[in-house]
Amino acid sequence: MTQLQTTEVPAAKNPSLAPPDKLAVTLIVNGVEQTLRLAPWTTLLDALRDHLNLTGTKKGCDHGQCGACTVLVEGRRINSCLTFAVMQDGARITTIEGLARNGVLHPLQQAFTDHDAFQCGYCTPGQICSAAGLLAEGKPLTRDEIREAMSGNICRCGAYPNIVAAIEQAMGRT
Amino acid sequence: MSLSAPTCIGASVSRIDGPAKVTGAAKYAAEYVAPDLAHGYVVTSRIARGRIRRIDVSRARRVAGVIDVLTHDNRPQMAAQDDAYRDDVAPEGAPFRPLYNDRILFSGQPIAVVLAEDPEAARFAATLLGVDYDEEPHVTDFLGQRDAAVAAPKGAFGPPPARGSVETALEAAPVRHDADYYVPAETHNPMELYATTAIWDADGRLTVYDKTQGVQNAHTYLCGVFGLKPEDLRVMSPYMGGGFGSGLRPQYQVVLAVLAAKALRRPARVVLTRAQMFELGYRPAMIQRISLGADADGTLRAIAHDAVTMTSRYEDFYRQETGWSGLLYACANASYAHRLARLDLPTPCDMRAPSAATGVYALECAMDELAVALNMDPIALRLKNYSERDQHSGDPYSSKNLRACYEQGAEAFGWAGRAPEPRAMRDGDELIGWGMATGVWEALQMSIGVRIVLSANGHAEVSCATSDIGTGTYTIMAQVAADMLGLPLQDISIRLGDSTLPRSPVEGGSWIAASVANGIAATADAIRADVLRLAQGLPHAPLAGAGPDDVELAEGCVVSRADPSRRTPIADALRHARLERIEREHLTEFAAPKLAHNTHSAVFAEVRIDEDLGLIRVTRVVSAVAAGRILNAKTARSQIMGGVVWGVGMALHEETLIDPAFGRIMNANIADYHVPVNADIHDIEVIFVDEPDAEINHLGVKGLGEIGIVGVAAAIANAVYHATGTRVRDLPITLDKLRR
Numbered sequence: 001m002t003q004l005q006t007t008e009v010p011a012a013k014n015p016s017l018a019p020p021d022k023l024a025v026t027l028i029v030n031g032v033e034q035t036l037r038l039a040p041w042t043t044l045l046d047a048l049r050d051h052l053n054l055t056g057t058k059k060g061c062d063h064g065q066c067g068a069c070t071v072l073v074e075g076r077r078i079n080s081c082l083t084f085a086v087m088q089d090g091a092r093i094t095t096i097e098g099l100a101r102n103g104v105l106h107p108l109q110q111a112f113t114d115h116d117a118f119q120c121g122y123c124t125p126g127q128i129c130s131a132a133g134l135l136a137e138g139k140p141l142t143r144d145e146i147r148e149a150m151s152g153n154i155c156r157c158g159a160y161p162n163i164v165a166a167i168e169q170a171m172g173r174t
Numbered sequence: 175m176s177l178s179a180p181t182c183i184g185a186s187v188s189r190i191d192g193p194a195k196v197t198g199a200a201k202y203a204a205e206y207v208a209p210d211l212a213h214g215y216v217v218t219s220r221i222a223r224g225r226i227r228r229i230d231v232s233r234a235r236r237v238a239g240v241i242d243v244l245t246h247d248n249r250p251q252m253a254a255q256d257d258a259y260r261d262d263v264a265p266e267g268a269p270f271r272p273l274y275n276d277r278i279l280f281s282g283q284p285i286a287v288v289l290a291e292d293p294e295a296a297r298f299a300a301t302l303l304g305v306d307y308d309e310e311p312h313v314t315d316f317l318g319q320r321d322a323a324v325a326a327p328k329g330a331f332g333p334p335p336a337r338g339s340v341e342t343a344l345e346a347a348p349v350r351h352d353a354d355y356y357v358p359a360e361t362h363n364p365m366e367l368y369a370t371t372a373i374w375d376a377d378g379r380l381t382v383y384d385k386t387q388g389v390q391n392a393h394t395y396l397c398g399v400f401g402l403k404p405e406d407l408r409v410m411s412p413y414m415g416g417g418f419g420s421g422l423r424p425q426y427q428v429v430l431a432v433l434a435a436k437a438l439r440r441p442a443r444v445v446l447t448r449a450q451m452f453e454l455g456y457r458p459a460m461i462q463r464i465s466l467g468a469d470a471d472g473t474l475r476a477i478a479h480d481a482v483t484m485t486s487r488y489e490d491f492y493r494q495e496t497g498w499s500g501l502l503y504a505c506a507n508a509s510y511a512h513r514l515a516r517l518d519l520p521t522p523c524d525m526r527a528p529s530a531a532t533g534v535y536a537l538e539c540a541m542d543e544l545a546v547a548l549n550m551d552p553i554a555l556r557l558k559n560y561s562e563r564d565q566h567s568g569d570p571y572s573s574k575n576l577r578a579c580y581e582q583g584a585e586a587f588g589w590a591g592r593a594p595e596p597r598a599m600r601d602g603d604e605l606i607g608w609g610m611a612t613g614v615w616e617a618l619q620m621s622i623g624v625r626i627v628l629s630a631n632g633h634a635e636v637s638c639a640t641s642d643i644g645t646g647t648y649t650i651m652a653q654v655a656a657d658m659l660g661l662p663l664q665d666i667s668i669r670l671g672d673s674t675l676p677r678s679p680v681e682g683g684s685w686i687a688a689s690v691a692n693g694i695a696a697t698a699d700a701i702r703a704d705v706l707r708l709a710q711g712l713p714h715a716p717l718a719g720a721g722p723d724d725v726e727l728a729e730g731c732v733v734s735r736a737d738p739s740r741r742t743p744i745a746d747a748l749r750h751a752r753l754e755r756i757e758r759e760h761l762t763e764f765a766a767p768k769l770a771h772n773t774h775s776a777v778f779a780e781v782r783i784d785e786d787l788g789l790i791r792v793t794r795v796v797s798a799v800a801a802g803r804i805l806n807a808k809t810a811r812s813q814i815m816g817g818v819v820w821g822v823g824m825a826l827h828e829e830t831l832i833d834p835a836f837g838r839i840m841n842a843n844i845a846d847y848h849v850p851v852n853a854d855i856h857d858i859e860v861i862f863v864d865e866p867d868a869e870i871n872h873l874g875v876k877g878l879g880e881i882g883i884v885g886v887a888a889a890i891a892n893a894v895y896h897a898t899g900t901r902v903r904d905l906p907i908t909l910d911k912l913r914r
């Protein structure tokens with residue numbers, strides 16, 4: 001039998017019971033400037049999903065293990081669950097909602113559709129943002145290098161060969 | 175939409191839900207919002223067995239933004255009888271009841287849900303709960319319980335009856351192979367976190383957006399647990415971020431979300447963490463003993479298959495691992511046994527191709543070992559024992575083109591170039607191994623309701639309460655409807671994942687495609703008869719005197735099959751009758767099939783293994799599948815490919831590790847629980863062999879969700895043996911096991 005000790009501390013005397021104060025944060029999301037008041041513990045992912053209702057960016061682990069939350073910050077792909085929103089004050093952020101232009105799918109979105117590069121679709125926004133970041137890096141990539149570079153984005157449905165084919169299409173190879 | 179020959183069915187059509195998924199517009203269970211939404215964070219037990227003595231919520235409640243903390247002490251009323259908690263696919267036993275009482279049945283059991291104005295406050299407050307337990311000794315060590323395991327009940331999933339005399343035949347057999355094969359517990363890990371959002375409407379009815387493979391199963395369950403009137407509850411799951419079996423039964427977050435919504439009289443959302451999802455169910459660990467006896471020419475004389483699998487203490491979950499062995503190959507003598515080790519863990523649940531992924535793994539590794547002992551080619555051994563009949567029932571198959579799978583798979587793979595001895599093929603520092611295995615699954619169908627609303631403007635809405643868990647159900651439904659109604663694909667819209675729609679079973683077992691496709695065909699027949707009747711009401715009706723079977727719907731018209739120039743536009747027929755639309759809802763039932771009905775596959779795998787490091791790469795897989803008529807070449811290929819990826823994980827990566835001291839899962843995250851990533855997957859070729867089947871159902875459809883994984887782990891394990899000469903019989907095959 002074990003017992004977990006708990007100590008009664010009145011809230012006022014225990015700062016740990018009071019959530020941290022909110023700060024003003026400005027994010028330029030898909031070209032639109034958004035000023036939010038966020039607690040410092042709010043991740044960029046939660047800011048997008050819960051505060052801006054941009055739920056296209058997905059949460060699959062909240063621990064940087066799955067890539068579902070991948071967005072572009074200043075054009076670079078990052079796991080949005082691993083950065084606090086306040087750390088991105090002033091940054092330009094592109095999410096899956098910002099890739100299509102005037103109702104026309106981004107070449108990667110079209111290629112993912114053409115190649116059936118998803119099933120349930122939950123990893124897909126992260127895959128596409130990650131691929132967009134990869135293409136922006138501008139390196140010529142072999143198929144094995146694409147696989148390696150896309151390995152931070154798990155697809156449990158197992159669409160990997162189609163994801164690689166879609167990225168190759170968007171690279172203009174097919 | 176041409177005449178007679180279907181043009182949409184079978185075509186390589188891109189998913190109709192694709193645009194929603196690639197733009198982020200598709201909404202999943204945690205993505206519905208309502209004003210005043212309360213956010214729930216779950217607190218789980220850190221002990222595996224015992225009682226909660228006290229939960230101190232005082233500190234948590236004092237966190238700004240916390241609304242309430244629900245525990246078994248203060249939750250709203252829930253049903254008292256086990257029956258209320260027994261969902262459509264519950265195994266025998268007393269189902270787990272979330273927050274019901276102080277009893278702890280497994281580590282990671284939910285014991286409280288903290289409700290707050292924002293998710294961060296809820297998560298923070300959850301760390302402040304003080305919980306005292308009366309801990310009792312627990313047992314979670316599966317291998318240690320092998321001898322204490324009890325016989326599985328003789329229910330629907332119990333072993334099939336034995337035939338012949340296995341012991342005598344084994345003793346008399348000139349060649350024998352006996353071995354134990356181990357499969358660890360595995361966890362589904364769909365990418366979407368389990369979540370439920372429960373929202374009240376103005377009339378006090380509740381809409382529950384849930385991550386589930388069965389909205390109506392969840393609906394019935396919630397009505398029972400909370401004493402709700404069916405019309406006061408609607409369960410929705412239009413998109414699901416993967417299930418793989420984990421969402422067949424209602425999961426506990428749906429109960430917690432409804433509890434929260436009731437307690438607060440506010441909308442509420444509960445999202446689980448990845449770690450918490452490891453306690454929702456898992457593929458049970460198992461030890462399987464296979465004994466094979468054969469003549470020197472490879473003729474099988476005896477098959478014995480014994481399994482010990484794990485279950486919880488409160489429910490007996492088991493599936494028929496052993497029966498596949500006696501089904502697949504011609505053999506006069508077969509026997510089976512299945513025992514259960516009851517542990518202080520949550521109840522296991524179905525996971526992709528439950529029983530076959532594991533049972534056929536053991537059988538097909540054993541067959542490979544027998545081929546080695548016989549000095550026979552593995553395909554030749556399987557052909558020698560090829561069975562044209564279901565070996566349990568003796569019935570012939572409605573269709574079985576496994577032979578073509580072996581032939582076409584071997585051809586595409588280049589099997590003829592295989593050097594039979596182990597370690598005979600290499601490329602630089604890498605040993606190369608080629609292995610193969612057979613796969614088998616059932617071709618099931620379930621009664622299903624479909625509603626079609628055909629509008630005078632040439633649009634049709636087709637609805638059914640099934641789910642699309644990523645399988646492509648939206649798309650195949652639209653394809654079948656387009657052909658049956660003679661409309662272009664873009665004029666069909668599909669509704670699913672809503673408990674108010676016509677009746678559907680849970681999406682599992684590979685039965686939805688066959689069921690819903692035939693359901694749409696049958697409902698479209700009724701629509702066709704209606705349209706014909708209306709068309710015949712027109713003056714000088716070109717189709718006067720025609721019966722429903724004399725016409726078809728094509729090109730937006732009802733058309734005589736005999737003379738396609740005799741036709742009436744559907745729009746004219748409806749408008750003449752002053753109808754804007756016609757609507758039919760039809761429940762399609764399937765008679766118990768008279769013939770045996772299965773899907774089959776032959777899987778070929780190439781591995782490359784670094785001889786010094788033991789690193790294993792699966793560089794090529796060819797999967798040749800016989801599964802009746804393929805409804806969509808593109809999504810079908812993806813289904814099989816996904817199954818192959820799962821097979822790679824099963825063979826090389828996946829293992830849920832349970833610490834016997836704490837009775838707790840040690841790798842409850844997806845960094846330590848390895849699933850295949852992109853770099854692990856190389857070339858996968860999928861072949862669908864022709865398998866016309868006029869018997870199984872009207873459209874000849876058999877289903878594909880499970881067959882893709884079956885046989886893959888065995889083909890890889892056999893390839894690893896061929897590469898190295900080392901036989902690893904416990905999964906996953908990690909490099910340390912090759913180095914031993």
Ligand code: FES
Pocket residue numbers: 058059060061062063064065066067068069070079080081082
């Ligand atoms: S949610 Fe960010 S990596 Fe998984």
Ligand code: FES
Pocket residue numbers: 117118119120121122123124154155156157158159365415416644
């Ligand atoms: S499409 Fe389902 S996880 Fe990738």
